[in-house]
Amino acid sequence: MTGVQRFAEQIIRTLAAQREDLVFVAPRGFTPSEAGYPVEAIGRLRGHAWEQVDLPAYLHRRGSPLLLNLMSTAPVFYRNKVMTAHDITYVRHPESFSRAFRMFYGVAVPPALRRSRKILTVSEFSRKEISACFGLDSGAFAVVPNAVDGRFAPRASRSVDSADERPRYLLAVSSPNRHKNFENLIAAYLRSGLHPTVGLTLVGSTNRSFRDTCVTSAANLPGVSFAGRVSDEHLIRLYQGATAFVFPSLYEGFGIPVLEAQAAGAPVLAANRASLPEVLQDSAIFFDPLNVDEIAAHMVEIASSEQLRHQLREHGLANAARFSWQNSARIVSDLLDGLTSASRATA
The missing domain is CATH 3.40.50.2000 (Glycogen Phosphorylase B;)
Incomplete structure (x- = not known):
């Protein structure tokens, strides 16, 4: 939706x-x-x-x-x-x-x-x-x-940072329109060197009113999977299990996915553009969405630090509760x- x-x-x-x-x-x-x-x-x-x-x-x-x-x-x-x-x-x-x-x-x-x-x-x-x-x-x-409604909540017992838990993945949710910036997201993931330890899962589909950009090419890239449209139940499970949620959008009036991710317990990395600093305040790590190297560095940082993920989860839950x-x-x-x-x- x-x-x-x-x-x-x-x-x-x-x-x-x-x-x-x-x-x-x-x-x-x-x-x-x-x-x-x-x-x-x-x-x-x-x-x-x-x-x-x-x-x-x-x-x-x-x-x-x-x-x-x-x-x-x-x-x-x-x-x-x-x-x-x-x-x-x-x-x-x-x-x-x-x-x-x-x-x-x-x-x-x-x-x-x-x-x-x-x-x-x-x-x-x-x-x-x-x-x-x-x-x-x-x-x-x-x-x-x-x-976000009450269904978006962390798992009752969360252990995504367990050393033997697989798969690990970064999650992105939106339509693959130009301003959603999936191209730089994928480029940053490939540059990060996280594959095959950590994957990248893209959720969402495109409306006929929009121009498709990177969906077809994403299917053949190592570590990148495109899930298309999913049910709310499936989406919540994806949020709950994500190593982190990444939102590189160039323009948002609000950005519901970042709030859904936080409510479900996912640490959030987000673009420093448009409404996102207003919505997220100090509960996320921000990046320049046009700087592929910066996005990649934050991907590596969040995937490597359990302490950082825990801190962002706690801040994210508190932020989501404001709404x-x-x-x-x-x-x-x-x-x-x-x-x-x-x-x-x-x-």
Whole structure:
């Protein structure tokens, strides 16, 4: 699941447990079978056509209630809404996205943001980026951080540093898009000389909207394995067993995988770019994601020092505990209450 999807899923589930006045809607045929909350299937279209045509028509027939959008787009001309904008990766790193994706977001997102009563974003970094890019007042935003759910936790008995435990591996989780920087990650691993003692496992897949970069070549490199998409259960096991988690991304609005890794007990090495210093603070080792030698040196350092791994695990668990879906959903809930109260006062 992508970070954007994870945010939407967790905020929805938590809000559904906190409130009884919400109506959840989806296109016909897309109703979750085990959502745990009621979902009303509406309209006849699919995708963005549903979002821009069927959804606002449905809302207008019901008196134009406040709409909460938790993905990255929203009905452009519907004004009584709260929209979510995670980042502007498609602006900063257009090489990672298809032309069609960039064109749609470039046309639809700016006016949708300007016609929103409030904009949710996931970090102070993203608030500043989006505000500056589109000329929006920083007060138009509410920062709602990502978090991890309780399934992401260390193993009950962890002994990954045992001398006879195999295999040992560094783990990376993301889509293999250009800005995720898998090329430098793989180059650094090969330069580190850790193979065959420590492997490199890459988890994630690419969307049709993105340009594939290094997946095919990675399959034939010594020590490098590409796992593709995995279930949450499998992902948690991979985090729990990793010698360390490495996140070389050039640009992130938040970076959920680093928090998942820390919550599951993995030491984290991360790029010193974008939102990652804000999210991780002093709980990780940072590196220049464009410096292959520096990444390789930190890989060797973390693989060689049990004491360092233990220290980073402890700091990582404490950092992950700073974030909570309950707290984030409460920020959204309070915002909804404030906006609906303001609407009643002016009616």
